[in-house]
Amino acid sequence: MENQHTKNWYDRYYKIALILPALVLILSIFYLYNFTQRTGDIIYKDVTLTGGTTITVFDGEVDLDKVRADLKINFPDLRVREISDILTGKSSGFSLTTKAEVGEIRPALESYLGYELTGENSSVEFSGASLSSGFYSQLKYALLLSFLLMAAVVFVIFRDFVPSFIVVLAAFADIVMTIAVVDMLGIQLSSAGIIAFLMLIGYSVDTDILLTTRLIRKTEGGTINQRIYDALKTGMTMTLTSIAAVGVSLLLIYNFSDTLRQIFTILLIGLGFDIFNTWISNASLLKWHMEAKKR
Amino acid sequence: MKLTWRMWVLGIALILSVITIFNINSSVKLLVLILLTGSLFALHKFEGKKSLLLFIILLVVSALLIFSSFESGVVIKSLDKESDFFKQGLRNGEIIKSLNGNKVENMEDYFNVLQGIDVNPNDTVKFEIDTTRNSHIIFTNETPNFIVRDVSKTNIQTGLDLRGGARALVQPSEKINDAGLEELIQISRNRFNVYGLSDVQISGVSDLQGNRYMLVEVAGATPKDLEELVSQQGKFEAKIDNKTVFEGGKKDISRVCRNDASCAIITSCLQNSDESYFCNFRFTIYLNEGAAERHADVTRDLSVDDTGQYLSEKLYLYVDDQEVDSLLVGVDLRGQVTTQISIQGSGAGATREDAYNSARESMNKLQTVLITGSLPYKLEIVKLDTISPTLGGDFINLILMAGAVAIILVAIIIFIRYRKVKASAALLLTSFSELIIILGVASFIKWNLDLPSIAGILAVIGTGVDSQIVILDEAEKKNQSSSIKQKIKIALFVIMTAYITNVASLIPLYWAGAGLFKGFMITTIIGVTAGVFISRPAFADIIKRIGGE
Numbered sequence: 001m002e003n004q005h006t007k008n009w010y011d012r013y014y015k016i017a018l019i020l021p022a023l024v025l026i027l028s029i030f031y032l033y034n035f036t037q038r039t040g041d042i043i044y045k046d047v048t049l050t051g052g053t054t055i056t057v058f059d060g061e062v063d064l065d066k067v068r069a070d071l072k073i074n075f076p077d078l079r080v081r082e083i084s085d086i087l088t089g090k091s092s093g094f095s096l097t098t099k100a101e102v103g104e105i106r107p108a109l110e111s112y113l114g115y116e117l118t119g120e121n122s123s124v125e126f127s128g129a130s131l132s133s134g135f136y137s138q139l140k141y142a143l144l145l146s147f148l149l150m151a152a153v154v155f156v157i158f159r160d161f162v163p164s165f166i167v168v169l170a171a172f173a174d175i176v177m178t179i180a181v182v183d184m185l186g187i188q189l190s191s192a193g194i195i196a197f198l199m200l201i202g203y204s205v206d207t208d209i210l211l212t213t214r215l216i217r218k219t220e221g222g223t224i225n226q227r228i229y230d231a232l233k234t235g236m237t238m239t240l241t242s243i244a245a246v247g248v249s250l251l252l253i254y255n256f257s258d259t260l261r262q263i264f265t266i267l268l269i270g271l272g273f274d275i276f277n278t279w280i281s282n283a284s285l286l287k288w289h290m291e292a293k294k295r
Numbered sequence: 296m297k298l299t300w301r302m303w304v305l306g307i308a309l310i311l312s313v314i315t316i317f318n319i320n321s322s323v324k325l326l327v328l329i330l331l332t333g334s335l336f337a338l339h340k341f342e343g344k345k346s347l348l349l350f351i352i353l354l355v356v357s358a359l360l361i362f363s364s365f366e367s368g369v370v371i372k373s374l375d376k377e378s379d380f381f382k383q384g385l386r387n388g389e390i391i392k393s394l395n396g397n398k399v400e401n402m403e404d405y406f407n408v409l410q411g412i413d414v415n416p417n418d419t420v421k422f423e424i425d426t427t428r429n430s431h432i433i434f435t436n437e438t439p440n441f442i443v444r445d446v447s448k449t450n451i452q453t454g455l456d457l458r459g460g461a462r463a464l465v466q467p468s469e470k471i472n473d474a475g476l477e478e479l480i481q482i483s484r485n486r487f488n489v490y491g492l493s494d495v496q497i498s499g500v501s502d503l504q505g506n507r508y509m510l511v512e513v514a515g516a517t518p519k520d521l522e523e524l525v526s527q528q529g530k531f532e533a534k535i536d537n538k539t540v541f542e543g544g545k546k547d548i549s550r551v552c553r554n555d556a557s558c559a560i561i562t563s564c565l566q567n568s569d570e571s572y573f574c575n576f577r578f579t580i581y582l583n584e585g586a587a588e589r590h591a592d593v594t595r596d597l598s599v600d601d602t603g604q605y606l607s608e609k610l611y612l613y614v615d616d617q618e619v620d621s622l623l624v625g626v627d628l629r630g631q632v633t634t635q636i637s638i639q640g641s642g643a644g645a646t647r648e649d650a651y652n653s654a655r656e657s658m659n660k661l662q663t664v665l666i667t668g669s670l671p672y673k674l675e676i677v678k679l680d681t682i683s684p685t686l687g688g689d690f691i692n693l694i695l696m697a698g699a700v701a702i703i704l705v706a707i708i709i710f711i712r713y714r715k716v717k718a719s720a721a722l723l724l725t726s727f728s729e730l731i732i733i734l735g736v737a738s739f740i741k742w743n744l745d746l747p748s749i750a751g752i753l754a755v756i757g758t759g760v761d762s763q764i765v766i767l768d769e770a771e772k773k774n775q776s777s778s779i780k781q782k783i784k785i786a787l788f789v790i791m792t793a794y795i796t797n798v799a800s801l802i803p804l805y806w807a808g809a810g811l812f813k814g815f816m817i818t819t820i821i822g823v824t825a826g827v828f829i830s831r832p833a834f835a836d837i838i839k840r841i842g843g844e
Binding site: 058119125141203230240241 | 459464506675676677680681682689690693694697698700708747750754758764768785789801802806807808812
């Protein structure tokens with residue numbers, strides 16, 4: 001057998017391999033706990049969740065360093081970003097974000113630029129503070145509810161506590177680890193970013209369901225290791241195609257749309273962790289469970 | 296090559312989607328429907344090369360037919376209810392096919408014809424407008440000032456965040472119930488109509504916390520006064536000696552003169568000392584009896600001012616407790632039951648034209664609040680997005696490009712993994728057909744595809760490819776006792792389970808965030824449902840066929 005060697009290797013080390021994801025999960029939880037203590041929330045929120053204004057001006061001729069320096073005096077939390085076309089590299093404008101209300105930042109920017117901002121030369125997005133914090137708590141609630149519904153469905157379908165629990169745990173680990181990395185990168189989450197976590201629940205459970213079905217179905221032939229290996233081949237193809245598609249989309253959209261960039265970044269991080277959590281944690285735990293049951 | 300019933304279902308779903316997506320007239324639609332169904336029969340009936348050739352020929356003919364018969368003309372997007380064009384029968388949404396005997400295929404044609412027509416306010420001109428619904432003959436001295444747009448080639452509608460436009464989420468100052476929200480929407484809708492903005496969508500939304508909002512959406516360029524128009528309570532009061540004489544709305548005012556030069560005009564434009572201009576306007580309103588008698592009561596005991604021409608107290612006009620103007624009241628009106636009152640005001644600007652436009656806008660705003668009356672609540676704009684249409688086209692191109700590149704990459708990975716051209720091609724075609732079905736259903740239910748919707752489509756394509764890989768791999772597995780049929784049954788179980796978890800996890804999005812992220816949920820659910828029940832079973836059949844060979 002070609003994979004005789006790997007099998008032996010796998011049988012010997014699969015329990016020890018669990019230390020790695022366990023460690024990462026514990027560190028992530030610890031980091032998030034610390035982060036929450038320090039900043040008062042589990043993520044950095046952008047203006048769509050705290051309230052504030054984003055103005056995008058379609059004028060590629062403006063000196064952004066100067067804008068930043070000049071307007072920062074009155075708007076200390078101001079962030080300025082260039083918007084450019086990935087293919088030509090040409091700057092097509094800039095966007096600026098602040099917690100200030102649109103009525104404050106808009107006149108300041110207009111007097112700085114020396115022309116009026118109209119519906120043609122600019123886009124303005126404003127959210128009030130109370131609405132945004134309402135959105136935030138609702139989206140958090142939606143995310144939690146989604147997770148619980150997903151877990152319920154998994155339990156109902158597999159009707160077997162341990163395997164179901166392992167699937168849900170793997171999805172949980174995906175999300176926790178991804179949030180930790182997003183925080184480490186200093187990404188300010190928007191409402192769209194939270195939606196990305198919703199997408200992540202769907203994506204991450206896919207491979208876990210595949211693995212679990214292949215492993216616990218009695219009609220499946222072959223040894224446990226063989227079934228894991230088969231599932232791994234399928235699952236890795238699934239995840240790799242997703243990573244390729246998301247990666248290339250991220251590259252193309254990077255300097256164009258904040259919303260899509262954030263969604264793709266989060267998916268990319270999450271899909272990476274999904275490989276880790278499905279094929280190390282879920283596979284090893286389930287194998288452990290099944291070996292124990294055999295005896 | 297016999298088609299299985301699952302393949303038929305997928306084929307029919309695709310045909311229906313295609314004829315829903317493209318904006319072609321119904322006879323062409325029927326023809327395309329017949330041709331495409333014929334192409335399926337060709338596949339079903341004949342064998343080998345012959346069937347494939349016939350299939351491709353019919354496909355190409357249908358494509359040519361579709362691309363040569365898009366609806367042409369310009370569609371009316373915004374038409375003032377007070378204009379002669381509206382009064383003589385023209386309506387929003389009609390598609391203009393010809394103007395004064397000249398064929399109109401696009402906006403360019405339309406404006407070329409329009410330029411050739413000499414309109415001036417003193418002369419009545421005849422307009423012959425043929426639309427898809429009707430032939431209109433309209434006599435007017437007005438310039439056609441409605442907004443037109445090219446008829447779109449597809450029925451796919453993009454959301455404001457892609458196409459450009461404005462969106463305001465408005466919250467009343469106090470908690471209201473559904474009836475209250477409905478009333479608010481009615482008044483606001485009326486106000487937009489009176490003001491002359493008709494391409495406005497107003498709807499009520501509520502969120503998970505039970506807050507109710509009014510969602511106002513305007514497509515295309517953002518109207519300058521949107522903020523004011525949306526959030527203004529519009530409480531109009533006219534006071535003399537601090538006593539209210541009349542208020543805006545039907546209770547006190549029977550008619551407001553507008554768009555009639557005999558009683559609503561810009562009276563004069565003058566230059567200030569600092570070289571800027573100001574223009575005055577005046578229009579007549581007619582009071583109901585009650586208000587007219589109140590006027591008599593309030594003015595009866597007033598004295599005359601120094602000039603002897605006017606009363607000592609002026610008539611003050613307030614909008615939302617802000618004084619907008621004050622008018623002198625002639626002596627001869629003292630104690631009179633007057634039903635006819637002249638309202639005046641002015642607008643200023645750097646140039647004469649600016650001042651003129653400003654005066655016209657002020658007059659329109661004042662007329663609007665006088666006609667529609669006050670809103671029952673004070674309103675606050677809690678969210679206001681105005682998206683420029685400038686980048687919309689670029690953005691859609693970029694998304695399409697990203698999609699194309701992503702599909703090619705996925706195709707390469709699939710081919711490297713399986714080394715089977717037929718199976719890989721079938722996989723890609725299935726993913727592509729899921730996209731077509733989503734677009735078809737979105738066109739059918741007139742869903743506006745916004746950024747969250749596009750994220751949803753991406754999620755569907757992603758999970759779709761995943762599911763098909765599961766099917767392929769189950770079918771590929773060797774050295775096992777179970778038949779290919781059983782293996783595919785297992786694959787479909789995995790897919791179904793993933794589907795149910797996916798749909799369940801999306802449900803909360805319907806309400807969260809006042810439904811602004813609903814698009815993600817809608818497109819994802821349409822897509823994965825079509826995937827699980829239509830395209831992926833058909834794909835499984837195709838793989839069985841390929842595997843069985």
